[in-house]
Amino acid sequence: MNEIAQSSSAPAPLARTSPWRRVVVKLSGEALMGQGGFGLDMPTLTRIAADLSSAAQLGVEVAVVVGGGNFFRGIAGADKGIERARADSIGMLATVMNALALEYAIEKAGKSARALSAVPMPSLCEPFSRQAALHHLGKGRIVVLAGGTGNPFFTTDTGAALRGAELSCDLIMKATQVDGVYSDDPKRNPAATRYETLTHDEAIAKNLAVMDTAAFALARENRIPIIVFSIREPGAISAALQGQGRFSLVSP
Numbered sequence: 001m002n003e004i005a006q007s008s009s010a011p012a013p014l015a016r017t018s019p020w021r022r023v024v025v026k027l028s029g030e031a032l033m034g035q036g037g038f039g040l041d042m043p044t045l046t047r048i049a050a051d052l053s054s055a056a057q058l059g060v061e062v063a064v065v066v067g068g069g070n071f072f073r074g075i076a077g078a079d080k081g082i083e084r085a086r087a088d089s090i091g092m093l094a095t096v097m098n099a100l101a102l103e104y105a106i107e108k109a110g111k112s113a114r115a116l117s118a119v120p121m122p123s124l125c126e127p128f129s130r131q132a133a134l135h136h137l138g139k140g141r142i143v144v145l146a147g148g149t150g151n152p153f154f155t156t157d158t159g160a161a162l163r164g165a166e167l168s169c170d171l172i173m174k175a176t177q178v179d180g181v182y183s184d185d186p187k188r189n190p191a192a193t194r195y196e197t198l199t200h201d202e203a204i205a206k207n208l209a210v211m212d213t214a215a216f217a218l219a220r221e222n223r224i225p226i227i228v229f230s231i232r233e234p235g236a237i238s239a240a241l242q243g244q245g246r247f248s249l250v251s252p
């Protein structure tokens with residue numbers, strides 16, 4: 001039983017219809033920009049917020065680590081001549097914008113949510129701490145985690161693996177633009193083939209770049225499985241939580 005389930009102030013848990021108890025969803029920033037190519041697309045944000053809300057209704061505790069690629073990536077800033085550490089600071093701020101928007105959209109969908117930032121900015125949202133995140137999860141709130149790891153030279157994929165381990169999540173859900181892990185980037189190589197299942201070791205050894213190596217390694221070390229699926233399909237998160245829809249499973 002987890003720390004929260006033992007707490008006397010925790011609400012009675014919903015009857016769980018998913019095998020997973022607590023998950024971390026890595027939501028790509030690009031997933032929030034819809035067809036627009038930049039920033040936030042409100043219908044897309046609303047659809048994803050509704051899906052997260054339905055996922056939590058399955059009785060699963062849901063933490064979301066949100067990316068920033070719809071606004072800014074540090075590596076692109078560095079390519080334009082901004083010092084990498086500074087460019088990554090800008091990237092982390094991009095994830096905070098997404099987290100604030102997502103928190104708002106989830107609450108609008110009728111589910112309680114809290115944004116917590118690894119980069120403290122207390123006038124905008126709570127700073128991240130493990131205790132605060134577990135507290136909110138135990139109250140049945142969706143926790144939206146901003147700022148990745150809070151350090152430059154990392155990504156939000158690694159942030160998701162880190163929070164997954166720290167919050168004792170039993171699954172990492174990589175919600176992205178493609179429907180699984182492929183032998184090569186399917187956007188660049190149409191001949192790439194899709195894996196139904198693979199191990200963390202294979203993903204690392206074959207350099208399968210759907211997530212970065214640090215994220216795969218952290219998940220492997222902590223024996224946390226990862227499912228990779230397309231967030232473009234409505235209801236994809238709830239479906240994947242119930243073992244439905246199309247996804248690749250990365251497991252030890």
Ligand SMILES: Nc1ncnc2c1ncn2[C@@H]1O[C@H](COP(=O)(O)OP(=O)(O)OP(=O)(O)O)[C@@H](O)[C@H]1O
Binds near residue numbers: 029182
């Ligand atoms: N072997 C592979 N299998 C599947 N996808 C791959 C692979 N190699 C590279 N990719 C690419 O990785 C992308 C997944 O990364 P994603 O778009 O989620 O970016 P991110 O950096 O995590 O998020 P953000 O959009 O916030 O920057 C896919 O859209 C796909 O094009």
Ligand SMILES: O=c1ccn([C@@H]2O[C@H](COP(=O)(O)O)[C@@H](O)[C@H]2O)c(=O)[nH]1
Binds near residue numbers: 069074087088093094
């Ligand atoms: O731990 C982290 C996480 C992210 N960043 C910076 O933010 C951007 C956006 O994150 P994505 O994972 O690319 O969506 C990233 O490119 C980094 O610049 C960071 O510095 N540290």
